[in-house]
Amino acid sequence: MKRIKEHPILGKEEKRKKIKIVVNGKNIYAYKGETIAAALIANGYRDFRYTHRFNLPRGFFCGIGQCTDCSMIVNGVPNIRTCVTRVEEGMIIETQYGYGDKDGKNERS
Amino acid sequence: MERMREVELLVIGAGPAGLGAAIEASRYGVKVLLVDDKDKPGGQLFKQIHKFFGSKEHLAGTRGFDIGLHLLKEADSQGVEISLQTKVLGTMDKDVISLLVKEREMKLLKAKRIVLATGGIEKALSFPGWNLPGVMSAGAAQTLINIERVLPGERILMVGSGNVGLIISYQLLQAGADVVGIVEAGSSITGYLVHAGKVMRAGVPIYTSHTIKEARGGKSVEEVVITALDRRWNPIKGIEKTFSADTVCISVGLNPNGQLASLAGCEFKFFPELGGFLPLHDDNMESTKKGIYIAGDLSGIEEANSALDEGRLAGISVAASLGYIDSNRFAKLKEDYWDRLNKLRGGPFGHKRSIAKKKILLSSQQKEMRYQEIDCIELEENTKLKNYKSIPSLKEFQEFPGYPSLSRIKKGAVACIECIQEIPCDPCVAACPFKAININPYITDLPYLDENKCKGCGVCIASCPGQAIFVLNYNYSSEKAAISFPYEYLPYPKIGGKAVGVNRKGEPVAEVKIVKVDKRANFDKTAVITIACDKKYINQIRSIERIKDDA
Numbered sequence: 012m013k014r015i016k017e018h019p020i021l022g023k024e025e026k027r028k029k030i031k032i033v034v035n036g037k038n039i040y041a042y043k044g045e046t047i048a049a050a051l052i053a054n055g056y057r058d059f060r061y062t063h064r065f066n067l068p069r070g071f072f073c074g075i076g077q078c079t080d081c082s083m084i085v086n087g088v089p090n091i092r093t094c095v096t097r098v099e100e101g102m103i104i105e106t107q108y109g110y111g112d113k114d115g116k117n118e119r120s
Numbered sequence: 121m122e123r124m125r126e127v128e129l130l131v132i133g134a135g136p137a138g139l140g141a142a143i144e145a146s147r148y149g150v151k152v153l154l155v156d157d158k159d160k161p162g163g164q165l166f167k168q169i170h171k172f173f174g175s176k177e178h179l180a181g182t183r184g185f186d187i188g189l190h191l192l193k194e195a196d197s198q199g200v201e202i203s204l205q206t207k208v209l210g211t212m213d214k215d216v217i218s219l220l221v222k223e224r225e226m227k228l229l230k231a232k233r234i235v236l237a238t239g240g241i242e243k244a245l246s247f248p249g250w251n252l253p254g255v256m257s258a259g260a261a262q263t264l265i266n267i268e269r270v271l272p273g274e275r276i277l278m279v280g281s282g283n284v285g286l287i288i289s290y291q292l293l294q295a296g297a298d299v300v301g302i303v304e305a306g307s308s309i310t311g312y313l314v315h316a317g318k319v320m321r322a323g324v325p326i327y328t329s330h331t332i333k334e335a336r337g338g339k340s341v342e343e344v345v346i347t348a349l350d351r352r353w354n355p356i357k358g359i360e361k362t363f364s365a366d367t368v369c370i371s372v373g374l375n376p377n378g379q380l381a382s383l384a385g386c387e388f389k390f391f392p393e394l395g396g397f398l399p400l401h402d403d404n405m406e407s408t409k410k411g412i413y414i415a416g417d418l419s420g421i422e423e424a425n426s427a428l429d430e431g432r433l434a435g436i437s438v439a440a441s442l443g444y445i446d447s448n449r450f451a452k453l454k455e456d457y458w459d460r461l462n463k464l465r466g467g468p469f470g471h472k473r474s475i476a477k478k479k480i481l482l483s484s485q486q487k488e489m490r491y492q493e494i495d496c497i498e499l500e501e502n503t504k505l506k507n508y509k510s511i512p513s514l515k516e517f518q519e520f521p522g523y524p525s526l527s528r529i530k531k532g533a534v535a536c537i538e539c540i541q542e543i544p545c546d547p548c549v550a551a552c553p554f555k556a557i558n559i560n561p562y563i564t565d566l567p568y569l570d571e572n573k574c575k576g577c578g579v580c581i582a583s584c585p586g587q588a589i590f591v592l593n594y595n596y597s598s599e600k601a602a603i604s605f606p607y608e609y610l611p612y613p614k615i616g617g618k619a620v621g622v623n624r625k626g627e628p629v630a631e632v633k634i635v636k637v638d639k640r641a642n643f644d645k646t647a648v649i650t651i652a653c654d655k656k657y658i659n660q661i662r663s664i665e666r667i668k669d670d671a
């Protein structure tokens with residue numbers, strides 16, 4: 012999707028520091044201070060995790076840390092709610108399959 | 121062991137209700153700790169980039185986030201201590217409160233009084249495909265566009281035509297997305313007509329008696345199917361429409377966020393008009409648990425102004441209960457707040473809420489009753505809310521006191537106020553330098569235009585949060601009339617250029633010429649555009665098609 016560079020009410024996008032994050036092995040740019048979910052959606056990612064039993068995609072839903080649909084593996088830790096976690100330089104983010112913790116590995120059912 | 125910290129007042133939730141409570145209690149000398157689980161204060165306010173309704177005391181006509189800033193300043197000057205990223209987990213026993221700070225650190229706290237202002241929670245809706253990526257709550261989409269400045273998608277279907285659905289649809293358009301439609305299961309638009317008017321002029325269709333049937337797609341939404349409903353909300357077979365869309369926003373109402381109140385043992389009751397189960401309270405905003413007060417969306421889903429006033433009322437009640445305000449003074453202050461709250465709940469939209477609130481007070485079984493059962497019954501009989509399935513016809517608008525007469529229109533520039541529902545709003549009155557607009561005696565009364573006093577100066581246009589005021593100048597030139605209207609989209613049209621003039625439903629009427637784009641600073645980001653068109657369109661054209669290409 013895209014970032015809103017100019018806005019009739021909010022004005023021009025504020026200059027923010029660009030940082031690098033790694034999503035499923037690929038480098039992408041994010042802005043300091045934004046949530047992981049926002050950075051991902053801005054870069055066209057929408058399926059954040061796949062469910063344990065039926066392997067169905069889930070993504071950003073409630074946006075306030077309540078539904079856990081946006082959980083991903085962040086720096087090796089599964090079940091991180093990306094809508095309430097802000098990006099940090101060099102963060103490693105992976106799609107989560109199932110509970111993301113089988114033998115410490117991300118299972119793909 | 122470290123001694124447990126004890127505060128006089130703990131306020132939970134830093135939205136308008138919590139801020140109001142903290143500010144007022146502090147003003148009278150109470151030591152207040154205000155906590156919120158988010159990393160920024162303001163609750164819902166900072167997502168609200170539109171101009172708010174209300175009266176002067178409520179800063180009506182000011183954008184939500186500016187109201188938020190104003191309240192934060194007030195809290196700061198009153199010396200309110202705010203602790204963010206602090207989630208209240210519950211009350212362990214009578215007065216030990218457990219807090220989780222930054223998701224890691226547990227803290228215990230004692231408080232002499234508590235104000236719960238935990239807001240509301242958006243309702244979900246289940247349909248095939250509801251959990252596909254791309255389906256999200258409308259509030260989540262609003263956070264993305266207005267806080268994160270990222271578009272959730274390019275083609276969006278909104279489910280629900282309440283004020284939240286209408287406002288967020290409008291904001292999605294402002295952010296640059298297309299809204300393919302708004303579906304509403306009920307037979308008429310449930311939000312304010314002026315909000316519906318904004319999106320309809322922008323060409324967004326509102327499908328009443330329709331709901332979403334399915335969202336389809338592989339990894340995320342690609343297509344949506346909507347279906348018509350009969351009067352019992354059963355799908356009518358065969359009346360379906362399929363749209364290509366990448367996002368579905370759900371806006372089907374909020375429930376009071378009562379977790380903490382229920383853990384604390386407050387008594388709840390079901391009030392559908394106010395969003396569902398909610399804690400009972402008396403006319404001091406005290407719940408059935410002594411020392412625990414509630415305010416805002418938690419005590420019934422309403423809007424920011426009433427949340428703020430309920431919060432302020434809870435704040436002074438706490439101050440009085442701790443001996444900071446004497447009883448005479450308190451009685452007077454309390455009357456003022458009830459007066460304000462009752463005015464906000466006046467008019468047909470506030471009517472059901474008003475009755476429900478009265479029932480809450482009744483069931484809290486206070487000795488000193490503010491209302492008698494009989495009042496509620498009388499009120500119920502007076503309910504009269506005119507609902508609209510779509511934008512009313514010109515003829516209907518002309519029947520209202522804001523529409524100038526034909527003879528006045530022919531005399532030259534005059535305001536045309538298309539605000540025909542009794543909503544709690546009045547900034548247009550103060551905006552007019554010639555006192556040509558009146559709303560009397562209640563804030564929920566309709567605006568009345570004194571067409572002989574009106575000079576057609578157009579100052580009122582940008583002041584109206586409903587974007588319902590236009591200026592019609594029949595005598596712009598010998599062949600052309602000019603029409604001025606509010607406009608909040610980018611890019612702005614160019615003076616001298618051509619545009620497509622549209623009617624109240626966003627349907628193209630005729631090619632028009634842009635003669636003025638007024639962006640003066642005190643219009644606060646609402647541009648006022650003036651177009652010239654054939655005189656015969658004076659009662660039809662109300663906006664222009666949004667300009668898609670930045671070229």
Ligand SMILES: Cc1cc2nc3c(=O)[nH]c(=O)nc-3n(C[C@H](O)[C@H](O)[C@H](O)COP(=O)(O)OP(=O)(O)OC[C@H]3O[C@@H](n4cnc5c(N)ncnc54)[C@H](O)[C@@H]3O)c2cc1C
Nearest residue numbers: 133135136137156157163164208239416417423424425427
């Ligand atoms: C899209 C939209 C448009 C709106 N437009 C208008 C409008 O034009 N005019 C108007 O008057 N009103 C409007 N409103 C309504 C208004 O925003 C709400 O009624 C108002 O914000 C309610 O205030 P509140 O303080 O009760 O709750 P909130 O503003 O929701 O604040 C509650 C706060 O409590 C925090 N919290 C909850 N639980 C805990 C916990 N356990 N520990 C710590 N903190 C917690 C939450 O994180 C939140 O910050 C709109 C609402 C929406 C969603």
Ligand code: SF4
Nearest residue numbers: 552574575577578580
């Ligand atoms: S156009 Fe000018 S004079 Fe007429 S109502 Fe509006 S502000 Fe008043």
Ligand code: SF4
Nearest residue numbers: 539545547548584586
């Ligand atoms: S016309 Fe007046 S009362 Fe109606 S929405 Fe506009 S400012 Fe509010």
Ligand code: FES
Nearest residue numbers: 072074078079094
């Ligand atoms: S989107 Fe619901 S928890 Fe993140």
